[in-house]
Amino acid sequence: MSPPGLIVAAPASGTGKTTVMLGLLRALRDAGVAVAPFKNGPDYIDPAFHRAACGRPSSNLDSWAMDTDLLDALVGVGQGADLVLAEGSMGLFDGVAQRGASGTGATADLARRYGWPVVLVVDVSGQAQSAAATALGFARMDPDVPFAGVILNRVASPRHERLVRVGMEAAGIPVFGALPRRADLALPERHLGLVQAVEHADLDRVIGDVADFLRAHVDLAALRAAAAAAPQPGLRSKGADGPPPPAQRIAIAQDAAFSFLYPHLLDGWQRAGAEILPFSPLADEAPADDADLVWLPGGYPELHAGTIAAAGRFLAGLRAHAETRPVHGECGGYMVLGEALVDKAGETHRMAGLLGLVTSHAQRRMHLGYRQATLHAPLAGLAAGTRLTGHEFHYATIVAQTDPPLAEVRDAEGALVAETGSVRGRVTGSFFHLIAAAA
Incomplete structure (x- = not known):
């Protein structure tokens, strides 16, 4: 109990x-x-x-x-x-x-x-x-x-x-x-x-x-x-059945611009044997050379767009990794994988250019709600056809999106959502924030 x-x-x-x-x-x-x-x-x-x-x-x-x-x-x-x-x-x-x-x-x-x-x-x-x-x-x-x-x-x-x-x-x-x-x-x-x-x-x-x-x-x-609690004989003190690790060695961006990744996912991946390799794009750190996957979480890249655009080591390391191994970005990370990010003041900042995506915060519109995604293409170690639950919360507007969709995405009532994510070779990204695997 x-x-x-x-x-x-x-x-x-x-x-x-x-x-x-x-x-x-x-x-x-x-x-x-x-x-x-x-x-x-x-x-x-x-x-x-x-x-x-x-x-x-x-x-x-x-x-x-x-x-x-x-x-x-x-x-x-x-x-x-x-x-x-x-x-x-x-x-x-x-x-x-x-x-x-x-x-x-x-x-x-x-x-x-x-x-x-x-x-x-x-x-x-x-x-x-x-x-x-x-x-x-x-x-x-x-x-x-x-x-x-x-x-x-x-x-x-x-x-x-x-x-x-x-x-x-x-x-x-x-x-x-x-x-x-x-x-x-x-x-x-x-x-x-x-x-x-x-x-x-x-x-x-x-x-x-x-x-x-x-x-x-x-x-x-x-x-x-x-305070009180109902009897819960089935509670477990360890272990949670979340999505399996998308790779064995995962380089994850972690700083003030990239901080939105749920702790239960990291804990579950580590319990399943994955190794987490944190790095900071804002400090111009490149992802680990021996990582199997680079994961850029969401956060506030729009507040640090100039710093990210000037982070030569980070961007070069990201592009080099994408030549042979998968890269994934969620929300803010997705925007950084694109061609450009337009900040609130209307200034355009060049991003990694690994996806044909241009996003703008000068044309703000709130996107908010639960999402269920069915992958059209693999997301690192998650196979095509995998169903995932999560949510979307951002104010960015898509100005250009030239790559095939990553997933079919629906809202909590089953209606199709226009923000499908993108896939180009080994690079994937989406405004979808992962929470769990769907049944």
């Missing part, structure tokens, strides 16, 4: 649940509690903040893209911890209309399956007793979703807090704490979410300040007492 847990969720995005999550992780860690953190849904950025806050790796749990065996294996990694703390995504019940591998991707799916009670972070700005109606609706929406209570956020004054608490008491909703407005504790954001943890020079101090804030205004003992 897994340790008792809680899910930090919210009625909608932007209510402050990530700030609450980070403060709780650090405050509990400082109190000697071993916390296993998780993040619902496809998100690369928040798990890195979780690790910075509590010192333990954080895994993504995604009921649309992952089957129950993979979910259970990842949750099983938390065995041995004192407490599981999972951060939700968007609103508690927000998911897709059509079920995927084991659910809709909603945070509520995890609460149902693992019995982790929901702590709802409610932004009470502009209302008082009426906030209780929101909380009551979430508490009663699905009787199979355990509900612990609320943390009030952005409270304007002691009088405001008293009025909100009156409403919550009348509705029978437990209140674990009330957080006054603190604009100085907000974390900076950019177009794909929070600015990455690695880019914060004083992140440890910021998280410490948030933890102090939570300790002063939230009843941590009551929160721990509310």
